[in-house]
Amino acid sequence: MISQFVNPAKRKKRLLGELHDFPSGTMAIGRLDVPSEGLLLLTTDGKISEKIRSSQFEKEYYVQVDGNIDDEAVEKLKKGVEIGFNGKKYITKLGKAFLIEDPKFPLRSQKIRDERHGPTSWVAIIIREGKFRQVRKMTAAVGFPTLRLIRIRIGTIKLNNLKVAEVIKVDTLL
Template identity: 40%
Template sequence: MPRRSLQSSHRYLLFYKPYDVLCQFTDDSPSAAPRRTLKDYIPVPDVYAVGRLDQDSEGLLLLTDDGVLQHRLSDRQFQHPRTYWVQVERIPDDSALKHLRQGVTIQDYRTRPAIVQVLSQEPPLPPRDPPIRFRKSVPTAWLEMTLTEGRNRQVRRMTAAVGFPTLRLVRVNIAHLSLVGLKPGQWRDVQPEELRQLKTLCQLRR
C-alpha cells in the first residue's frame, strides 16, 4: 500500500480509474449484475472524487476529504485545466479542430475555448479491456484536448457535435497532476509540492 505523506490532516489521492469502473464507492443501480466501484480499489475511508469520469472513460481521478478544495475545483470560475487523450472515429479536418478550439454549441450551452491538437502517434497507454470495436474501413485519430470546465460527458459531446465520435477517452492530467507512474487500478497520495501548487491554483492558503 502507498505510504501516506505527512502533508495535511486531510487525504489527497490520485487514482488511475480503469474502464468500466463507476466513479463512486457504491453501486446504487438495481441491476442484478454488480458493477465495479472505487471501493474495489481504494481502501481509504471518507474520500470522494473531485469531479467525475464516466463509467466508459478512463484515467486520472483526484479524491479527497477536503471539502473546501473539492468545492473550489468543482467551481467553474476557477477554470482549472483538465487534459484528455481522445481517440475519435475518422480523421478530424481543420474545420472540426477549429470548432473544438473556439467552442461548440451543445444543447443549451456553448463550451469554452479549448486547446486541441492532433497527436502524431498513438499515445503510450495500456490496452483497454475490453478493446474498442474497430471498423477496418474507418480510420481513427488521437487528439489531445485541454478543457477548463467539466460538464457531463462534455468531451464526447464535443467531438460528436463536429462529426467525429469518441471511441476511447483517457484523462491524463488535472492541472499539474499527472497519470505518470500509475497503472490502471493503482493509486497514490498527492505529494506535498503537488498539493502546494494545487492550493495555489485554487487560491487557498497553504
C-alpha cells in the same frame, strides 16, 4: 468500474471503495463515466474537491475519435461548440485542442474496434469546465464521435508522472 463510492442507480459495476480501505468520507474529484479512463483524484476535503472541479484548473484529455479529424474540427473544438446539457442547448467555453499522434496506451480490456471499421485519430482537448459527458458531446458535435477518452491531467498533476494508487498532497495545487 464506477468512479464513485456509492451506487444509487444500483448498476452492476464495481465501486472505488471495493479497491482499497479508504478513509471515511473519501470522494472522487470529478468522476469519469464508465467507458472513460485516466487520472482520478480522491480527497476527504469537500472544499478542495469543489475548487479543483471549478474553472480554476485545466483538465486535459486524450481522445481517440472515429475518422481522421481535420484542422477545421479542431478549431471548432477550441472556440466552443453547441452541445445539449440538462435538456438545453449549451455553447462550450473556449478551450485548447490539437492533433496528437497515437499515444500508444495499453489496450483496453474491452476492445473498441479495429482498423476494418475505418481510420481513427487522436486529439488532445483541454477544458476548464466539465459538463456531463462534455468531451464526448464536443467531438460528436464536430462530426467525430469519441471512441476512447483518457483524462491525462488535472491542473499540474499528470497521469504519466504517477504510479497506480500513488498518494500525493493536493494542497500543492492550491
